[in-house]
Amino acid sequence: MQRNLLSKHFFDRAKKVIPGGVNSPVRACKSVGADPIFVESGSGCWVWDVDGNSYMDFVCSWGPLILGHCHPEVVAAVKKAAETGSSFGIPTWSEVKLAEMIVDMVPSIEKVRLVNSGTEATMSAVRLARGFTNRKKIVKFNGCYHGHADSFLVKAGSGVATLGIPGSPGVPEEIVQNTIAIPFNDKDAVKNVLDKEGDQVACIIVEPVPANMGVVLPDEDFLPFLRQITQERGIVLIFDEVITGFRLAPGGAQEYFDIMPDLTCLGKIIGGGLPVGAYGGKAEIMDQIAPDGPVYQAGTLSGNPLAMAAGIKTLEILSRPGIYELLENRMDYLAGELKTISQKYGIKCTIQKIASMMTCFFGQDGPIRNFEQASQSDTEFYGKYFRQMLRNGVYLAPSQFEAAFVSLAHNWDDLDFAIEATESSFKVLA
Numbered sequence: 001m002q003r004n005l006l007s008k009h010f011f012d013r014a015k016k017v018i019p020g021g022v023n024s025p026v027r028a029c030k031s032v033g034a035d036p037i038f039v040e041s042g043s044g045c046w047v048w049d050v051d052g053n054s055y056m057d058f059v060c061s062w063g064p065l066i067l068g069h070c071h072p073e074v075v076a077a078v079k080k081a082a083e084t085g086s087s088f089g090i091p092t093w094s095e096v097k098l099a100e101m102i103v104d105m106v107p108s109i110e111k112v113r114l115v116n117s118g119t120e121a122t123m124s125a126v127r128l129a130r131g132f133t134n135r136k137k138i139v140k141f142n143g144c145y146h147g148h149a150d151s152f153l154v155k156a157g158s159g160v161a162t163l164g165i166p167g168s169p170g171v172p173e174e175i176v177q178n179t180i181a182i183p184f185n186d187k188d189a190v191k192n193v194l195d196k197e198g199d200q201v202a203c204i205i206v207e208p209v210p211a212n213m214g215v216v217l218p219d220e221d222f223l224p225f226l227r228q229i230t231q232e233r234g235i236v237l238i239f240d241e242v243i244t245g246f247r248l249a250p251g252g253a254q255e256y257f258d259i260m261p262d263l264t265c266l267g268k269i270i271g272g273g274l275p276v277g278a279y280g281g282k283a284e285i286m287d288q289i290a291p292d293g294p295v296y297q298a299g300t301l302s303g304n305p306l307a308m309a310a311g312i313k314t315l316e317i318l319s320r321p322g323i324y325e326l327l328e329n330r331m332d333y334l335a336g337e338l339k340t341i342s343q344k345y346g347i348k349c350t351i352q353k354i355a356s357m358m359t360c361f362f363g364q365d366g367p368i369r370n371f372e373q374a375s376q377s378d379t380e381f382y383g384k385y386f387r388q389m390l391r392n393g394v395y396l397a398p399s400q401f402e403a404a405f406v407s408l409a410h411n412w413d414d415l416d417f418a419i420e421a422t423e424s425s426f427k428v429l430a
């Protein structure tokens with residue numbers, strides 16, 4: 001029987017001094033009807049909470065820990081960097097090294113600017129696209145999340161195109177009236193919007209494989225269509241690869257699908273668990289960024305040596321042969337077993353996966369192509385599943401609309417543990 005006295009103690013204390021007791025809303029586990037655990041440590045694919053309970057972790061810090069927790073080589077690299085200085089606000093060789101690795105690994109990136117989060121990366125890329133094109137409007141897709149910058153926080157539309165309805169208090173209508181939100185995988189919606197106001201559109205920003213409505217795969221012709229129509233109309237195509245970058249392949253989704261965006265946003269994995277984001281692309285566009293260009297963007301801790309050390313070591317390890325095939329094989333095994341067990345217990349669900357990430361959408365039985373369909377999922381059942389798996393020692397994303405990640409540290413025995421936990425959970429929930 002799991003004890004959770006200390007997690008409860010820390011949550012009570014946290015709520016007195018931190019809004020909602022958490023530093024990022026989804027961690028509060030509200031949508032799955034649970035109180036958060038408070039973690040003490042992690043190692044490999046396991047985390048331990050402050051009460052000493054162990055959990056197999058499929059959140060992996062929401063994607064960054066593709067090597068698992070406390071990979072010895074990453075820990076050693078960060079320790080070594082810490083002994084010579086944590087931050088200087090003065091250029092260092094390590095940020096050059098990480099930038100060169102990103103340019104080398106990500107097909108479309110000729111120049112890259114390092115920042116400290118995915119949000120910084122996407123908001124800077126959008127500002128750059130607006131500065132480069134001298135246009136104001138941006139197009140995004142319902143269910144795609146690009147961080148919490150004002151321009152992105154529009155209410156997901158039920159209609160074909162949602163014109164700038166703020167998705168959060170504090171976001172002025174004047175800001176989001178330049179944001180057009182349309183359904184993902186809907187070529188007609190893209191064409192209609194661009195026919196109507198394409199001459200005012202600076203960029204289309206897209207998660208090439210959305211993972212923030214759960215994992216939704218692009219129709220085979222959707223990304224090529226976006227690439228062509230933006231090319232034709234002088235619109236900057238931005239791939240938000242904060243999740244897919246270095247997850248789907250060393251070169252991310254753009255390598256996986258062989259599509260070259262104009263700008264790419266990165267985060268998560270490139271920091272190896274430390275705060276790093278990045279945006280990059282064609283030199284012609286990137287050279288518009290200060291100090292050489294007029295588009296301003298800055299950051300005190302951008303490129304700091306500790307985060308660089310973690311990122312460099314992580315990308316070095318990911319560059320070793322066979323890594324991505326192994327990750328994909330493990331996810332295929334897990335997803336296959338999950339489907340078999342769901343059928344055995346009559347649990348209605350659709351599993352969508354790519355490379356080493358997947359989502360099991362409950363209450364669904366067909367392909368899910370967009371947010372409107374994803375939002376029909378049985379979130380109540382997902383909450384029960386989350387809580388049952390937690391009791392069985394497995395930590396899943398505390399939301400139906402997120403991805404589960406497999407890391408290099410999830411070995412075959414670990415996956416069998418998760419499969420057994422799933423079977424016993426479904427037995428209870430069926």
Ligand code: KE4
Nearest residue numbers: 024062117118119145146147240242243267
């Ligand atoms: P951050 O600012 O949280 O580093 O990155 C924002 C971001 C941008 N683009 C994509 C595709 C993202 O998925 C994210 C952040 N992802 C979420 C989880 N899906 C972060 C978890 C959280 O908000 O706590």
